[in-house]
Amino acid sequence: MEEIRVKAASREYDVLVGEGAISEQLPRLVSGREAGQVVVVSHPHLLSLHGEELGSALCDAGHVAWEKRVFLFPEGEEHKRPVTVIALQELMLEWGVTRKGVVLAFGGGVVGDLTGYAAATYMRGMDYIQLPTTLVAMVDSSVGGKVGVDMPGAKNAVGAFHQPLAVIADPGLLSTLPRRELLGGMAEVIKYGFLYDERLLTLEGGSEGWVRLTEWERAEIIARCVRHKAAVVEKDERDLAGERAMLNYGHTFGHALEAATGYVTLRHGEAVAVGMIMAARAAEDAGKARVPLLELHRKLLSPLLQEAPSLEGIDAQKVIDAMRSDKKREREAKFVLLERPQRPLLVEGLPEEVVKRAVEETLGDLWPENS
Ligand SMILES: NC(=O)c1ccc[n+]([C@@H]2O[C@H](COP(=O)([O-])OP(=O)(O)OC[C@H]3O[C@@H](n4cnc5c(N)ncnc54)[C@H](O)[C@@H]3O)[C@@H](O)[C@H]2O)c1
Incomplete structure (x- = not known):
């Protein structure tokens, strides 16, 4: 079992990574809670796939009636919305869940972000545990306490910083993850x-x-990624010092692409992959790159897009406009670019022509119908 301590300013906690980690580690984390105070949040399909493992860990901790405290919502980014949070919180009130309860986020980044936000705002803050089931969630979204939901046209526009009580990542759960999701991760x-x-x-x-x-x-690679994220969160939990902003490599372009395609066409990881190729092109074009970057990015990232739908016919201008209206306006002017691999830079005031060329040429290159 890999154990990584996240020393965030607001709370320290462990990320536990290893096969069988949920059965092994979850019982001790919930055994002291009162009956009826452990709530599971997930999707129906996911619970039908892996509910047994989760259920037996909860039963081991004495929560034999755990199924009475399960909130399920449909899959998809379009359900990461305030309305889903309200439905969950209303139910928790009805169940008599108090601030001493704990919510278990059993799913990918959508479940994790939404559950964390519900926990951050329920009775002014309660505990939650991240039980990530996708690669994106294991290596990134479950760690670091950024939680939130989307508003129409504005991803993650409403949210909070709320660190989990613990994160337990069992790579064995990835055996059922669709290949496209794995590649996105x-x-x-x-x-x-x-x-x-x-x-x-x-x-x-x-x-x-x-x-x-x-x-x-697999566990070793997940743990490696988590160690990097933990180090960043330790230095800059609230994303104020520029350290945490580095984790947005590929995200400024990627979020704009997601917005321009209505958040449903591309998986988050796919959009980030395209975004990193755009960033590599921009770094070379703007003279920031000290070594060639584009070819390496293409070689490593374009195979991830083999199962993504074609973006043929996408309007590059729509992507550029989406970048302008990004809610994180201060980030609009800041791009993470690489001087070389492992040497990131936060660049302000990237010329608009560079951004435009990076978007147009990358879309034309990946989907030649656009060129
Ligand atoms: N908070 C953060 O720091 C942060 C970081 C990165 C991404 N995110 C957010 O994460 C979200 C994307 O997360 P995601 O890529 O995990 O997508 P997701 O949560 O939508 O999950 C992808 C799909 O895989 C299914 N699934 C999950 N686990 C499975 C399993 N083990 N077997 C079979 N199917 C499974 C889900 O039901 C869903 O249909 C976005 O909303 C993004 O904004 C947040």
């Missing part, structure tokens, strides 16, 4: 590689290498 792994860790750029077989890794190697 690799974009976040490769992001850590470009920012901090050469080893993550040299996985045998590139982005598809994951599929061939052993369980032990």
Whole structure:
């Protein structure tokens, strides 16, 4: 079992990574809670796949009636909305859940972000535990306490910083994750590689290498990513000092692409993969790159897009406009670019023509019908 301590200013907690981690670690974390005070949040399909493992861990901790405190909502980014949070919180009130309760977020980033936000605002803040089930959630979204929901046209526009009580990541759960989701998660792994860790750029077989890794190697890679994230969160929990902003490598372009395609066409990781290729192109074009970057980005990231739908016919201007109206306006002017791998820079005032060329040429390159 890999144990990583996240020393955030507001709370310290462990991220526990390993096969069987939920059965092994969850019982001790919930055993002291009163009956009826442990709430599970998930999707119906996910609970039908892995509910047994979760249920037996809860029963081991004495919560034999756990199924009476389950809130399920449909899959998809379109349900990461305030209305879902309100439905959950209304139910928790009806169940008599108090601030001493704990909510378990059993799912990907959508479940984690939404549950964390519900926990942050229920009775002015209660505990929650992240039980990530996707690669994106294991290596990134479950750690660091950024929680929130989307508003129409504005992703993550309403949220909070609320650190979990613990994160338990069991890579065994990824065996049922659709291949497209796994490839999307690799974009976040490769992001850590470009920012901090050469080893993550040299996985045998590139982005598809994951599929061939052993369980032990998978746990090791997840733990490596979590260690990088923990180090950043330790220095800059609230994203004020510029350190945490580095984790947005590929995200300024990626979020704009997600917005321009209505948040449903691309998986989050796919949008970030395209965003990193755009950022590499912009770094070269703006003279920030000290070594060639584009080819390496293309080689590692374009295979992730093999199952993404074609963006043929997308209007590049729509992507650029979406960047302008990004809610994080201060980030609009700031791009994370690389001088070289593992040497990120926060760049302000990137010329508009550079941004435009990066978007147009990347879309034309990946989907030649657009050129
Ligand atoms: N808070 C943060 O710091 C942060 C960081 C990155 C991303 N995010 C957010 O995370 C979200 C994306 O998360 P995601 O990529 O995990 O997507 P997701 O949560 O939508 O999950 C993807 C799909 O996989 C299914 N699934 C999950 N686990 C499964 C499993 N083990 N087996 C089979 N199916 C499974 C889900 O039901 C869903 O349909 C976005 O909303 C993004 O904004 C947040």
